[in-house]
Amino acid sequence: MDRVEQRLMRYAKVYSESDYYGQSGTPSAQREFDMAHLLVSELHALGIDNAFCDAHCYVYATLPATPGCEHLPAIGLIAHLDTTPDMTGNHVKPQIIHYEGGDIVLNQAENIVMEAAMFPELQKFVGQDLVCTDGTTLLGADDKAGIAIIMQAVEELLAEQAPHGKLCIGFTPDEEIGRGASNFDVAGFGADFAYTLDGGDITDYEYETFNAAMAEVQVSGFSIHPGTAKDKMKNALLMAMEFNALLPALETPGHTEGYEGFFHLQELHGKVESARMVYIIRDHSMERFLQRKATVSKAAKQMNRRYGEGTVALRVQDQYYNMYEVLKDHMEIVALAEAAMKAAGIAHPTHSPIRGGTDGCMLTYQGLLCPNLPSAGHNAHGRFEYAPVESLRTGVKTVRHLVSPALVESIVLKKEG
Ligand SMILES: [Zn+2]
Structure with a gap:
């Protein structure tokens, strides 16, 4: 044997x-x-x-x-x-x-x-x-x-x-x-x-296991020569940073362990005209998982209030559950x-x-x-x-x-x- x-x-x-x-x-x-x-x-x-x-x-x-x-x-x-x-x-x-x-x-x-x-x-x-x-x-x-x-x-x-x-x-x-x-x-x-x-x-x-979702955030800006941009330019890169700042800064993989969930920005690329971010959202608790997804939606709504409807388009997709x-x-x-x-x-x-x-x-x-x-x-x-x-x-x-x-x-x- x-x-x-x-x-x-x-x-x-x-x-x-x-x-x-x-x-x-x-x-x-x-x-x-x-x-x-x-x-x-x-x-x-x-x-x-x-x-x-x-x-x-x-x-x-x-x-x-x-x-x-x-x-x-x-x-x-x-x-x-x-x-x-x-x-x-x-x-x-x-x-x-x-x-x-x-x-x-x-x-x-x-x-x-x-x-x-x-x-x-x-x-x-x-x-x-x-x-x-x-x-x-x-x-x-x-x-x-x-x-x-x-x-x-x-x-x-x-x-x-x-x-x-x-x-x-x-x-x-x-x-x-x-x-x-x-x-x-x-x-x-x-x-x-x-x-x-x-x-x-x-x-x-x-x-x-975690409950898991992926959030794709598409930010639409408006590009124009920086010399003549006053009151016209909408910089998608800056708006992407602003979106991220609406999420709890300490709830990221680098600051969490055990049963603590997080938002993880895993992709960010773009130019003035447009930017794209991909987050993964994780939490063991279904209740907190739903709250996290709601937080991301709120952030998108807030950005659209500040910069006009359609500035931030959000797509959230569940990946798996606990x-x-x-x-x-x-x-x-x-x-x-x-x-x-x-x-x-x-x-x-x-x-x-x-x-x-x-x-x-x-x-x-x-x-x-x-x-x-x-x-x-x-x-x-x-x-x-x-x-x-x-x-x-x-x-x-x-x-x-x-x-x-x-x-x-x-x-x-x-x-x-
Ligand atoms: Zn294995």
Whole structure:
């Protein structure tokens, strides 16, 4: 049988970076199929003949319920097979380093060192083996650690003929560029609820995300020679700055944390004649989210009162919503995750609000409730990414408990019954 860290290293070597500027739809990059096809062939080798990859590069597989477990809910397990374009994922050379404390030399020749002072959480892993990079690429534990954990758990369940309800496995492309859920076949997947394994530290899980909207602000000015502009010129650039000044200055990403929401100006360009700004609006609370959108509308109205109707045109579009708004009525799904983590040996599982969205939050609003479980990766999206082997193994145990009939019956069915 494989070991979970061997799986992670095998998957890490497959170049499956998604591409912001690639093909439209999914996959954004043809190379993501390499990872998808590898997973399908491994699932076939495990005896799961129904595993397949569709035209959009989604991998699906189903393990039917074992005899006597047909009454259990169908549980989905989801991870993404692309890696972020923010750091190269080509020619990944994973290595296992036994961590004795202090700095970690990832690459002697190029003098690439992971400093303990910069990453104090390394302290937790003294005496453990870490899957690391050679410092020249990312590792791709985000989210190949999630895939490795799911695959390992499936292999073990089958090898031991362990009982379980129906399990639905899904591996998705293009999560890192925000399209992971866009072509997901929720109906075909067939799960009653699911979990993404796309978190970080193995003790932390997540079921709260932002509510999210994008606001595009188009400012129309009037350009004329500055020498003869008196009482005529309307400078769109100055009006754009004035619009921004109507928003709370300290409610930006750089000044907020935890459950604090924000307005984030992420684009501003223009000339005297016209200017365009793009904001993203984020808040965990639906009530405050609506207030934030109202604040932006008020600012636009105020500008139009000052400078004439039509000076500022505002278009606000919702992007996604906090999965907790739906999950709060189904907290047994969250309770099952926490109980599985505890059964896997995590004494105090913690949960923190995600300051962003996940594929799971899109899926939740498509009808597939989907909190996020940890995948054991640290320092995602960079050369210092690593995954502790012990944490990976705890992840496998967590999934094994998550699907164990005793736990599912006592937590999920009890609530339904
Ligand atoms: Zn991820």
